[in-house]
Structures are given as structure tokens and as C-alpha cells.
Amino acid sequence: MSKKSAKDTPREENPSVDAAVASDDAGRAEGPDAPKTDASGTKATSDAKVDATDEKATTGGDAGKPAATAKVTEAPRAAEPTTAPVLDKGENVLEVRDLVKHFPITQGIVLRRKVGAVQAVDGINLDLRRGETLGIVGESGCGKSTLAKLLIGLERPTSGTIKVRGQDLTELRGGDLLAARRNIQMVFQDPYTSLNPRMTVGDLIGEPFEIHTDVVPRQGRRQRVQELLELVGLNPDHINRYPHQFSGGQRQRIGIARALALEPEVLLCDEPVSALDVSIQAQVINLLEKLQDELGLSYLFIAHDLSVVRHIADKLGVMYLGRVVEYGNAEEIYEAPTHPYTQALLSAVPVPDPKLRGMRDEIVLEGDVPSPANPPSGCRFRTRCWKAEDVCAEETPLLQVRENSRHASACHFAQKRDVVHGAA
């Protein structure tokens, strides 16, 4: 299984970690005062100052706190990503660079005027290798679903690139885009509403063949659908049944079979088990792991439930207000997170062993998540962070490897904190 292989893989074979370490080494070699570089290799924080006339500074992104009056670092744009270079040496199936999605806020009925933007996704970089699972976690509203929609093509990015096997989906059009999209499919959250109740299972699973007509010849489609049913652990004789004749877990299996119809390399799983009973969740997760082993699939696995993600993910990306704030080897982040936000999230995961419960210091986050239409300057987490100092309002921390750690963290004061988990 990929999780095992990723954990057991030596450093030099694990490019994501390697890349992070490489950038860490480079950073240390240059010393703490050396200018940091962004993904395009240009200076980032120190040179990116703008006047306080910037809309965000004058309107004050943080409720209850005075607007910054001094010079502040502007919220990063596509040209000013928040991440250090991702120097992945291995073969990436999916590469996301500086991905931005801002939803315009408009006023007026006839003449619509843009008066602002919801910064749902704001400069995200991710890599996904063959057979790997990248977990994406974060509170509600941090942009996880928007990220998935961008990757699957349900939303067009404001800027940035999405490369699948080296092909930039944002540049393709028409037939080329359709062909490239075959390789990246989605498993939806709710198996009760994501399947058309008027269609038979055979029609539902076979529907992608109507669009991608060259994948399976018409006469072979019924047999292929039956093979797919078998692959996901359903009876192939039930091909003519309707979704309501299946349980929730079985319906999610139908959703997975449909996502696999075009033989993609990447599956985006957006909360694929959160609508299911706990006992059924385990079965669906096991199925996903089995399919990954058999087919070499890569998963981008979005979930609220940190325990589920810990079980399945090789790599982890923690999102806050449209940005990734901690990124790297999942096991490492779970054991010793360095970003205060991740530390708070993990400290709130229930510990099953009562003996270990007393050993856990829960961090209770104060205040609400700020609006993505008016995010705080600098570090977006600073308005809820117990470590925040002036620099956090002034400079956007880069997502890069920090001292004593092997994974990347976007915090000026990143520091390891051991987390008591008990049984995973």
C-alpha cells in the first residue's frame, strides 16, 4: 500500500520530503537573514512591501483589531506565492502551482461593479506522485472544496497552473481539455444526492463512456460496467438496479466505480466517507486503499476528520483561509506539527485511550475564522494565534522548512510540538 511505501521509503526516494529538506538546507546555509525566495526564485517577503493605502490595510482585515497603518506585505498574488520552491524530483501525476481562485463581489443590478473578492484559494502549490495520497484538512470555509472544484474543472482559476502528467489544464481547450480531464476524476461526498435516482446503476457507471466514446466500444460497455461493479465489491448482476435499492456504503461504491470508468490516474475524494456510518466508513476507506494498490491510483483526499486522513494519507496539506500553512510527510506532521493552527487542530482530535487523555493539552482557538473577502494582512492565522507578534501582520510567512523539522510550515515562529494521539 502506498502509505506504507511512503513511510518506509528512504529520504532520497521521497522527493517531497527531500525537496523540503533541500530548501531547508539552503535556507540554513544562507543564514537566517538571507532573503527567502519564492517559487519563481525571486525575493519574497522583504521586497514585497506596499503602502498602507492597500485596500486590505485600510479596511482592516481583522475584526476588532485596528487596521495596520504601517507598511504591510500585500496578500500574495499569483506572481507572489507564499511557498518555497517545490523541487520534487520524482514523477508527479499532478502539479499545482500558485493556484488562485477569487470570487468577485459585485454591486449593482444593471451595471455590475466589482467591489471586492472572496479569496477562496490564494496561491496554492501541491504535488501528487503516482500511488500517493495527499490529505487536505482544514476548518469549514478554508477553501478545500474550491480547490477540488478547480482541479476537476468545475471552476476556472483566477490564475495559476494545474498540470496533469505535465499538461497544463488551464491552457487546454475543447477536445484536448476533455481528453486530459479523463485522467482526473472525482468521488463526491454524498452518495445519496450525487447519483441520479432515475438512472440504473449500469447507466450511471457507463455514462462517462457516452462522453469519452473512444474508451470502450459500445458493444463492450455493459461488460465493462459489470467489471467495474465487481472491482468495487458489488454484485455485477445488480447492473439494472436503481440507487435507492442500495445502502449508503454501496452507493458510495457505485460513485467510486463511476469515477474509475475512464481509468484515471488521480481521484479527488471530497469528504468521501463523512456522510456514512463509522463502520461503513472503514469499509470504503479499505476499498480505496485496495484500489490504490491494484491500480496505482493517486488520491487527493479532502476531509474534516483528521483521524481518517491520518489513516490514509502519505502527505498532508493543512489549509487556512485559502492557503496551505503546513505541508509534508503526514506522519511527521501528525507527530510533531510546527504551525500553531495545525497544533490546535490536532489537539482537538479525541484521544481514544482514557489514560492518555490527561496527558493532552487542548488548544482552544479563540475568535472566528476571518472572512476570506477581507483576510488579515501578513499571516492570515495571526488574529487567532497565541504566538502572533508585529512581524506576523507585516510579513506573509513563506511555506518553507523551519529549524528542527523536515516538513514545511508557514509560520514565523514555527516550533515542534509533540501531540498525544493514542491509538490511531
Ligand SMILES: Nc1ncnc2c1ncn2[C@@H]1O[C@H](COP(=O)(O)OP(=O)(O)OP(=O)(O)O)[C@@H](O)[C@H]1O
Ligand atoms: N461560488 C462562490 N462564490 C462566492 N464565494 C464562494 C463560492 N464558493 C465558495 N465560496 C467561498 O469561498 C470560501 C471557501 O469555500 P469552500 O467551500 O471551498 O470551503 P471548504 O473548506 O470546502 O468548506 P466546507 O468544508 O464547509 O465545504 C468560503 O468563504 C465560501 O463562502
